Amino acid sequence: MRMQPAHRAVRIRWWIFSFTVAFPMLSYIQRLSVQDMAETIMPSLHVSQMQIGWLATAFTAAYALAQLPGGIFSQHFGARRALVAVGVLGFIATLAFPLAPMVMAGTALFIALLLAQALLGVSQGPLFPAALAVIESWLPAKRWAMAGGLQSGGMNLGGAVTPLLVTVLSSYVGWQLALLCIALPVALLTAGWAFYGRDTPREHPAVTPGELAELADNGTETPQPPTVRRLLKLLSDRNVLLLSLSYLCMNYAYYLLSFWSYLYLEQVRHFGGIEGGLAGAIPWIGAGVGASVGGFISDWLVERLGVRWGYRLVPLLALPIAGILLLVTLHVATPYAAVATLTAAFFMVEITEGAYGAAIMRVARTDVAAAFGVLNTGGNVGGIVAQPIMGFLTNSGVWGGAFISGTGFALVAAALWFTIDSGRRAELD
Numbered sequence: 001m002r003m004q005p006a007h008r009a010v011r012i013r014w015w016i017f018s019f020t021v022a023f024p025m026l027s028y029i030q031r032l033s034v035q036d037m038a039e040t041i042m043p044s045l046h047v048s049q050m051q052i053g054w055l056a057t058a059f060t061a062a063y064a065l066a067q068l069p070g071g072i073f074s075q076h077f078g079a080r081r082a083l084v085a086v087g088v089l090g091f092i093a094t095l096a097f098p099l100a101p102m103v104m105a106g107t108a109l110f111i112a113l114l115l116a117q118a119l120l121g122v123s124q125g126p127l128f129p130a131a132l133a134v135i136e137s138w139l140p141a142k143r144w145a146m147a148g149g150l151q152s153g154g155m156n157l158g159g160a161v162t163p164l165l166v167t168v169l170s171s172y173v174g175w176q177l178a179l180l181c182i183a184l185p186v187a188l189l190t191a192g193w194a195f196y197g198r199d200t201p202r203e204h205p206a207v208t209p210g211e212l213a214e215l216a217d218n219g220t221e222t223p224q225p226p227t228v229r230r231l232l233k234l235l236s237d238r239n240v241l242l243l244s245l246s247y248l249c250m251n252y253a254y255y256l257l258s259f260w261s262y263l264y265l266e267q268v269r270h271f272g273g274i275e276g277g278l279a280g281a282i283p284w285i286g287a288g289v290g291a292s293v294g295g296f297i298s299d300w301l302v303e304r305l306g307v308r309w310g311y312r313l314v315p316l317l318a319l320p321i322a323g324i325l326l327l328v329t330l331h332v333a334t335p336y337a338a339v340a341t342l343t344a345a346f347f348m349v350e351i352t353e354g355a356y357g358a359a360i361m362r363v364a365r366t367d368v369a370a371a372f373g374v375l376n377t378g379g380n381v382g383g384i385v386a387q388p389i390m391g392f393l394t395n396s397g398v399w400g401g402a403f404i405s406g407t408g409f410a411l412v413a414a415a416l417w418f419t420i421d422s423g424r425r426a427e428l429d
Contacts, residue, residue, distance in 0.1 A: 011214075012207045013138040017147060019193050020131040021154035023083060026186050027124050028158030029165065030094050031059060033182055034117070035259050036280065037166050037175045039266060044175065045101060051110065053391020055117050056259055060387050062118035064380030066125025071373020074130040075226045078199040079137075079369070082130035087190025089123030094183040098176035128376055129369040136361050136368045137200045140215060142299060145311070148357025149295020152350060156288035163262055163280030167273070226370050230428045234371055237426040239363045242419050244378030246315070247356055249413035250349065251382035253322060256406040257283065257346045260390050265342075268399055269335035279339050286343035287350040294318075295354030307362055307423035311355040319414035322348035323407035330400050349410070359422035367428060382409070 034041065038052045047055075074082040096116040104112050128151075135147045169178035198204040201212055234240055262280035265271045271279045294314055302310030325345035329338050356375065364371030393402040 011211050012204055013201065013211065013215075016134060016138050016197060016204070017150075019083070019189070019197060020134050021151055022189055023086065023127060023131065023193075024151055024155035025158035026189060027086070027090065027127055028155045029162050029182055030090055030120060030186065031063075031124070032159055032162045032258070033094075033166050033179060034097065036163050036262055037170055037178070038263065040170055040175050045109065045113075047110065047113075049395050050391050053387055053395070055113060056391070057384065057387040058114045059117040059121040060255070060380055060383040062121030063124055064121075064377055064384055066122045067129070067377040067380060068370070068373040070125030070127070071129035071370040071376075072226045072231070074126045074133055074369040074373075075367065079130040079133045080193070080197045080199050082126040082369075083197065084190055084194050086123055086127045086130070087186055087193070090120060091183050091186045091190070093117075093120035093123055094179055094186065098179040101176070125373075129372045132357055132361060132372045133199075133369040135357075136366065138215070141361075142303070144361050145298035145302070145354035145358035146295040147354075148361075149291045149293070149298070149354030151357070152291035152295075152353035153288045156284050156291055156346075156350060158284075159258060160281045160284030160288055162284070164277035167277035226367070230367065231370060233428045234364065234367060234426060235374060237363070237428075239420055239422060239424055240360070240371055240374055240426060242416055243356065243360055243363070243422075244375050246413045246416035246420065247375050248378040248382040248385075249409040249416070250315075250319060250352060250356075251379040252386045252409035253319075253326070253345075253406040253413070254349050254379075255383040255386040256326075256390060256402065257287070257342065257349060259387065260394060260402065261342050261346070263394065264399055265335070265339065267394075269338050271335060279335070282339050283343045283346045287346040290347035290350040291353045294351030295358075297351070298355045298358060302358075308421050311359045311362075311422045312417045312420065314355050315352040315417045316414050318348040318351045319410045322346075323410035326403045326406045326410070330403055359420065362422050363424065363426050364428075365425065367426070371426070 100112040139147050201207045265279050322345045325341050329341040360371050360375050361368045
């Protein structure tokens with residue numbers, strides 16, 4: 001019998017973690033593709049910008065409503081099965097959008113497109129609850145903010161490549177084949193995770209005793225079934241609710257930047273073509289860097305200031321700055337200056353992701369899948385509120401009002417952190 005090596009150059013946990021970065025990256029390419037190809041899709045399918053807003057709302061509403069069920073599903077069936085479900089349903093939804101116009105037209109087609117976007121939203125419901133459950137099981141607690149930040153960095157990298165990717169693909173093969181091309185990597189990643197992924201380190205055949213010993217500080221607590229009693233206690237926990245409300249307000253600004261900044265650069269700053277794709281990618285790069293850096297900063301602050309202020313300080317400083325930068329964007333003189341201020345604003349919004357993720361893990365521990373379902377429900381209610389408002393205001397050309405509203409929500413999100421004690425664990429037993 002061949003002896004299992006006691007030491008590996010790269011721990012199995014980092015390979016497992018890499019899947020939880022890749023899934024958000026591809027999910028964001030899927031969710032943003034329609035929005036970023038709106039200028040091409042609208043004349044092709046005879047839909048208005050307001051209808052594009054409703055398609056975005058269909059995704060956001062379904063995604064928000066799927067968060068808590070997705071968290072419960074992840075906690076009950078495990079992260080491995082949950083992420084397989086994410087990949088399979090997302091693949092089907094991505095295929096449905098370009099295929100529907102081949103057999104439908106008019107009102108029936110628009111309803112079918114709404115349903116495809118809603119299915120995509122449902123498919124991604126378990127994504128982040130399952131991904132955070134993987135972090136809680138596979139990584140040391142002192143690396144949780146870093147890991148959550150890198151996951152958000154992955155999703156923002158997906159957002160960064162989407163404008164240029166869809167511009168190039170649609171210019172060569174058309175928007176329908178472009179969406180079919182986007183679906184293929186999702187299928188490959190899902191198959192890889194189904195083969196290699198596991199819910200906990202003890203279940204993976206390649207994990208050594210040495211690597212298990214490195215995770216001993218996380219404890220050996222077994223995840224409890226998501227019973228109605230535990231869920232009700234989770235839903236009534238003060239810190240879970242305050243984190244969710246703050247995340248709602250932060251995500252209003254996030255959805256403004258992620259779904260509407262590219263259209264702002266096209267319509268107001270008059271970018272187009274390949275130049276527009278590159279300009280649209282730059283804010284997402286800023287967001288990815290912000291999310292990745294923010295996780296490391298939050299972990300460093302926790303080591304020096306403790307859990308409460310360590311996670312609190314970054315959102316308190318960064319979110320007001322993000323709100324100010326949104327206002328500055330309206331008044332800068334040149335198009336590239338607008339790209340710069342949007343990039344800085346997106347950086348400041350996303351630098352807070354690691355703090356939110358690690359704080360909810362500290363509060364909920366092994367119930368983090370369900371708890372993040374609650375948190376991200378709040379976050380996506382922010383998106384549900386933002387999308388129709390953005391659709392109405394931008395369709396009327398009132399971009400100033402849209403950006404001002406983002407500033408207001410960012411300030412409220414920051415202020416709520418004064419009331420959050422992420423060092424206090426929820427009492428669920």
